[in-house]
Amino acid sequence: MVRRRTATLSLTAAALVLAAPLITSCAAEHPGSAAVVGGRAITVTELQNRVTQLRSAQAKAGQDVDLSGAKGGLSRAVLTGLLDYQVLDRAAADHHVTVTRRQTKALEALYLQRYGSAAALRAALMQIQVAPGQPTDAFARSMIQKAGVAKAIGVDPTTPQGVAALNTELGKAAQALHVDVNPRYGTWSAASGSIGNATSGWLRPATEAEQQQPAAVTG
Incomplete structure (x- = not known):
């Protein structure tokens, strides 16, 4: 538990450091959805496939896939x-933060340099739930966005104070998107960017055991 969370925080903090120089509810009824955000459904099928x-x-x-043994x-x-x-897309748009393909590719190159090989980078990304079949550029883009939003509000996202301020800003974006999460997965908190009793907020909490059977949001 501590080892995995430390790895997650280390990777995300490192990613923000690398990204920084590149910067110049009440559930609604949506059957078959794991969540609805900004009016778009994330289907149970889509989630289970990932x-x-x-x-x-x-x-x-x-790698250890039993994320803590809790629910x-x-x-x-x-x-x-x-x-x-x-949520990052919304926050970036709110603060006029744009990300170019060139920036994303540059950050991916820095990741490869930091980890030494594509295999090592993939292993690190799997620790924060990015599967090998998913593009690394989505994660790179999110880190550039996060660094950009932090810069826009004048905080350092690698400090505790900066993280708190950035989380508050992301919470505002989450509220604006009216995120609804299927109760089967827990209760969404816009303030912390987490579901249920996950505590690491916007750093992709990985703290409980898999749920297997699909369920619809029923209200």
Whole structure:
């Protein structure tokens, strides 16, 4: 538990350091949805496909996929990550932060340099629920966005005070998107950017055991 969270925080903090220089509810009824954000449904099927892909990749890599033995699981962690991307998109738009393909590719190159190989980078990304079949540029883009929003509000996202201020700003974006999460996965908190009892907020919490059967949001 402590080891995995430390790895997650280390990777995310490192990513923000690398990204910085590149910067010049009440659930509604949506059957079959794991969550609805900004009016777009994240379907249970979409979520389960990502979870299955990630679980398989982690098992092949010998990584621990039992994220703590409590309830909620890998599904909750992956769903939180999907919500994070959309919340960051909204926050970036609110603060006129744009990300170019050139910036994204430059940050990916820095990741490769830092980790030494594509395989090592993939292993690190799997620790924060990015499966090998998913593009690394989405994560790179999110880190540039996060650094850009932090710069826009005048905080350092690598400090505790900066993290708190950035979380508050992302919470505003989440509220504006009216995020609804299927109760099966837990209760969404816009303030902390987490579902249920996950505590690491916008850093993709990975703290509980997988839920297996799909369920619809019923209100």
